[in-house]
Amino acid sequence: MMNPAMPASAHVPVLVKETIEALAVRPGGRYIDCTLGSGGHAAAILNRSLLGGQLLGIDADPEAIKIAKTRLEAYRNATLLVNENFVDLPDICIKYDFFPVHGILFDLGLSSLQLGSSARGFSFQLDGPLDMRLSPSQEITAADIINTYSKAELAHLIRTYGEETNSHQIARHIVTERPIKTTLQLAKIIERAVKGRRGKIHPATRTFQALRIAVNQELEHLETALKQAVNLLGFEGRLVVISYHSLEDRIVKQFMQQEAKGCICPPGTPACVCGHKPSLKLVSKKVIAPSPTEVQLNPRSRSAKLRVAERTITHNEYFNEEYYKTTERLCSSTEIEAVGWRRPAILKELQRVFAASCT
Numbered sequence: 001m002m003n004p005a006m007p008a009s010a011h012v013p014v015l016v017k018e019t020i021e022a023l024a025v026r027p028g029g030r031y032i033d034c035t036l037g038s039g040g041h042a043a044a045i046l047n048r049s050l051l052g053g054q055l056l057g058i059d060a061d062p063e064a065i066k067i068a069k070t071r072l073e074a075y076r077n078a079t080l081l082v083n084e085n086f087v088d089l090p091d092i093c094i095k096y097d098f099f100p101v102h103g104i105l106f107d108l109g110l111s112s113l114q115l116g117s118s119a120r121g122f123s124f125q126l127d128g129p130l131d132m133r134l135s136p137s138q139e140i141t142a143a144d145i146i147n148t149y150s151k152a153e154l155a156h157l158i159r160t161y162g163e164e165t166n167s168h169q170i171a172r173h174i175v176t177e178r179p180i181k182t183t184l185q186l187a188k189i190i191e192r193a194v195k196g197r198r199g200k201i202h203p204a205t206r207t208f209q210a211l212r213i214a215v216n217q218e219l220e221h222l223e224t225a226l227k228q229a230v231n232l233l234g235f236e237g238r239l240v241v242i243s244y245h246s247l248e249d250r251i252v253k254q255f256m257q258q259e260a261k262g263c264i265c266p267p268g269t270p271a272c273v274c275g276h277k278p279s280l281k282l283v284s285k286k287v288i289a290p291s292p293t294e295v296q297l298n299p300r301s302r303s304a305k306l307r308v309a310e311r312t313i314t315h316n317e318y319f320n321e322e323y324y325k326t327t328e329r330l331c332s333s334t335e336i337e338a339v340g341w342r343r344p345a346i347l348k349e350l351q352r353v354f355a356a357s358c359t
């Protein structure tokens with residue numbers, strides 16, 4: 001049952017209370033929301049980080065930035081919203097002088113607004129062009145892939161990114177019926193390819209997921225951004241990721257587990273040769289999922305999985321934890337007094353200490 005107070009297309013943020021707890025949001029903290037969407041999580045972070053809190057919001061979709069700007073108007077002095085792809089996270093943070101931070105959030109996938117817009121081509125239930133780009137500045141659309149890939153390439157893509165067992169039949173039908181221009185045309189071809197065999201989900205679900213992942217290079221960008229995010233977190237900063245399908249969650253789980261390990265030498269290696277040092281500590285070993293009540297109010301939350309880890313910085317000759325903490329506290333209180341985006345010189349000192357700790 002949908003929440004009757006919500007228009008069908010509005011995006012209802014998922015696991016909001018759990019996200020704020022996982023990020024350990026505190027007054028005066030600095031946060032990055034890498035997937036701003038309609039700004040639901042961002043509003044909750046900004047509200048909890050008063051006074052002095054700041055948020056850098058990133059979204060690849062210019063429409064999302066417009067919507068979030070209106071929603072976050074009350075916090076305009078504390079927010080910086082940018083239309084960028086999170087794959088460029090370090091460049092964005094350097095450009096806007098926004099590191100180290102207390103927490104970074106990824107709420108992956110699409111917003112209900114994107115899914116509910118026929119013109120964007122993400123939904124197999126609404127007729128529209130086969131587009132599926134997060135940003136109009138991207139070159140490759142879903143139509144390009146559908147109409148130019150070979151049968152084998154399509155089958156591989158649908159199998160790998162959609163985990164679709166009927167990938168070969170679907171690819172064969174696609175190639176025979178090309179050119180394919182619209183979402184409903186493609187959905188009907190897939191239905192015919194699987195001969196009405198229906199499981200719990202619509203037969204086009206997995207193929208549409210595969211196309212969207214390929215068009216936006218979602219998995220590659222996630223892997224890159226996770227690695228970069230860790231380096232932007234200050235001491236004990238939190239990394240929180242909400243994923244919606246097993247391919248994303250596997251990447252997040254393996255990344256956090258790997259980064260939480262000391263030695264990563266192959267089993268049986270007599271003595272450690274990798275020299276790997278943990279950069280993260282798992283805050284919760286188990287995945288955090290929405291409650292039955294949340295799923296009932298917002299069915300789109302049903303597949304959500306939240307994982308959280310905390311930055312550990314291995315001490316070296318340059319890094320003095322006490323000094324960092326004192327500088328960090330000083331920075332935070334000076335910013336609270338300064339209010340807004342006037343960056344006190346003390347931040348530069350914090351960045352210097354932080355940069356030294358990461359060498």
Ligand SMILES: C[S@@+](CC[C@H](N)C(=O)[O-])C[C@H]1O[C@@H](n2cnc3c(N)ncnc32)[C@H](O)[C@@H]1O
Binds near residue numbers: 086109
């Ligand atoms: C599930 S929505 C986020 C909803 C948001 N947390 C809220 O409360 O409204 C995911 C958003 O991430 C954006 N997104 C997905 N991949 C991205 C990427 N690589 N870079 C930047 N934004 C991305 C999408 O455009 C979408 O707006």
